[in-house]
Each structure stands twice: as C-alpha cells, then as structure tokens.
Amino acid sequence: MYIGRFAPTPSGDLHYGSLVTAIASFLDAKKFGGKWLLKIDDLDKQRVRKGSIESILKTLECLHLFWDSTETYQSHRLEAYEFYFKKLLETRKTYHCNCSRKFLSENAKLGESGYIYPGFCRNKVLGNSTINACATRLIVDDLPIFIDDQIQGKLSQNLSKEIGDFVIKRNDQQFSYQFSVCIDNKLDKITNIVRGADLLSSTPRQVYLLNLLNFDIPEFSHVPIANIGKKKISKSDDYKVSINGNQKAIWMKVLKFLNQPISKNTSEMKLDEIIKYAIKNWEISEVSPLNSIEIS
Ligand SMILES: [Zn+2]
Known part of the structure; x- marks a missing residue:
C-alpha cells in the first residue's frame, strides 16, 4: 500500500x-x-x-x-533512533570526529552540500572524555549511488567524492537529519x-x-x-x-x-x-x- x-x-x-x-x-x-x-x-x-x-x-x-x-x-x-544508531555502530563503519568548523574550512574542499569530509578522524584515537563532545560520522564508499526520481529523473552521486563521510550524530549528541x-x-x-x-x-x-x-x-x-x-x-x-x-x-x-x-x-x-x-x-x-x- x-x-x-x-x-x-x-x-x-x-x-x-x-x-x-x-x-x-x-x-x-x-x-x-x-x-x-x-x-x-x-x-x-x-x-x-x-x-x-x-x-x-x-x-x-x-x-x-x-x-x-x-x-x-x-x-x-x-529511543528508536538510539536503537538503530547502535545497529550502525555494529557495522564498524562509524567513527568519532572532533574536527571544528574552522579546521574544516581550512583543510577540506567545499562541495555543493558543504565541506567534503575526507575522513581526517577515521584513524584518530579519541579519549573517552572527549567522545561526548564529538560528532559520529559514517564511512562512505567510493561508488556512485543511483537515484531514479519521478520528477527529476535519473541521477547519481559518488558520496566519497562529493560529500565525504557524513554526520549521523552531531557533536551536541543530537541525531542528524539524514x-x-x-x-x-x-x-x-x-x-x-x-x-x-x-x-x-x-x-x-x-x-x-x-x-x-x-x-x-x-x-x-x-x-x-x-x-x-x-x-x-x-x-x-x-x-x-x-x-x-x-x-x-x-x-x-x-x-x-x-x-x-x-x-x-x-x-x-x-x-x-x-x-x-x-x-x-x-x-x-x-x-x-x-x-x-x-x-x-
Ligand atoms: Zn574529524
């Protein structure tokens, strides 16, 4: 239905x-x-x-x-967001990020949807005390994602090249819109x-x-x-x-x-x-x- x-x-x-x-x-x-x-x-x-x-x-x-x-x-x-957030953590595709806006503005390329995040913090080890002030990002693939929109037609986007690892939980611990x-x-x-x-x-x-x-x-x-x-x-x-x-x-x-x-x-x-x-x-x-x- x-x-x-x-x-x-x-x-x-x-x-x-x-x-x-x-x-x-x-x-x-x-x-x-x-x-x-x-x-x-x-x-x-x-x-x-x-x-x-x-x-x-x-x-x-x-x-x-x-x-x-x-x-x-x-x-x-x-509660439901927390439940599925844990499921994503289990995929081992998430990591904490403590990059500031200033750092990104100086080090990341600006794309059409904000800074393209190239994974600066992927391998960073962050202490427990700082984690609560960190965002959680999701590792993306270097592959195109295809969409067939009923109005806009067919389009594709390579997340790795055009968006980068994106935020699923913000540094204020609020779940992201996406x-x-x-x-x-x-x-x-x-x-x-x-x-x-x-x-x-x-x-x-x-x-x-x-x-x-x-x-x-x-x-x-x-x-x-x-x-x-x-x-x-x-x-x-x-x-x-x-x-x-x-x-x-x-x-x-x-x-x-x-x-x-x-x-x-x-x-x-x-x-x-x-x-x-x-x-x-x-x-x-x-x-x-x-x-x-x-x-x-
Ligand atoms: Zn970072």
Whole structure:
C-alpha cells in the first residue's frame, strides 16, 4: 500500500514553499488510494518556534489537507533512533570526529552540500572524555549511488567524492537529519516521498543509510522549490499565506505552480470539489523537473 507523508519543521508558519510540497505529496498519495501521514520534524530544538506546530496543523486543516493517522513527532522517537544508531555502530563503519568548523574550512574542499569530509578522524584515537563532545560520522564508499526520481529523473552521486563521510550524530549528541528521517520512514512504513528539490542532494546519503540498515528504499519525487524574486521562500521571508477565505485561491495557485489542470468553473465549485478534481487529474509527470521556479 502507498504510504506518503508531509514532514514540516515547526520553525514558523507554513508558507507557499511548504504548501507546495504538502499539496503535491497529498495529491500523489490520494491519487493512488494511499495514506498521507503528518510527521513533525521537531528534533532540532534550536529551530522549533513556539506556536508553530499549532499553526501548521490549523493551516493544513483549513486547506482540507487532512492527514490519515495521528501526527507523529521526531522528538518522541529518541529511543528508536538510539536503537538503530547502535545497529550502525555494529557495522564498524562509524567513527568519532572532533574536527571544528574552522579546521574544516581550512583543510577540506567545499562541495555543493558543504565541506567534503575526507575522513581526517577515521584513524584518530579519541579519549573517552572527549567522545561526548564529538560528532559520529559514517564511512562512505567510493561508488556512485543511483537515484531514479519521478520528477527529476535519473541521477547519481559518488558520496566519497562529493560529500565525504557524513554526520549521523552531531557533536551536541543530537541525531542528524539524514539519519533521523531514514528511521522515521522505516517506522512509518513510508513507500513514497514527495518533497522539495532542496533535499535532492540529501537523497543519496539517505539511500546509503537505508541500504546499510537493510531498509526498503522508497520512491522519491522532488518538486521544484518555490522562489519569489529568485529567492527561495523561507520562514524568515515575509510571504505569509493568509488562509481565511482564501482556501480556493491558495489551492489554485499551488496547482498552477505544479502545472496541474484546473477545472474551468472553479468559481462555482466548493473547495472539496476542487480538491477532488485535483486528485483525479494529478499527473506527477507534469510537474517541472527544475530545481526551483518562481511562484506567481
Ligand atoms: Zn574529524
């Protein structure tokens, strides 16, 4: 059975950029008679803003984006993360790293996703007293990882050359995004991931982790990021979605962005009729394979 999800970070209100991925993932799940789950990515406490969770849930409900089970929270899953983290330690592919940002900026090459980490600490012996302040990295292979994205097409990445050994637990002992989302997808039995193209470059790392843990690889689809004035819409931008009374207009704006057909007589249609039409006519192949597009 198809199980999809939307996984917002509660760092502010939902904006058009996040609504695009919410609606795309919702439509894809519903088109295939699947479930659409809601997971709150609240692991990074520094990014969580008070009141955001309530605001996100309310916005989704206002837009009739109803999720299929009770929402889940990353912050409630620390035991599961710890369990699978131990499994990774057993692979003997992990090691502690105490490299500072400054050291990396002076000694590592900058790639498209940050510094390419060439394994400076792979053979370093670190004392027990320092380990609690160290990050844990995962050794990667010098082999390409292939992805066949439903929107972006086929691509490959050599983790060793383009990313390097990456962090699964940060030096503040918080599990990394790459690691935690893989465990979430396993726990939620996710089969299809529709999300923003800003996460495309993270996908090979996640596939690598999924393979190491013997988890199934979900189907990936990365929708373009919504830009305004060539700048990615983020929470800090003042591009708020004002919901009240605008539900139909918001849906149509997002459907247009996703290059989906819109019924001619929307002015006479109810919101649920517009959504029903959108589900029936959803074609993921019509979504632009660009990394980002302007939202109008
Ligand atoms: Zn290091």
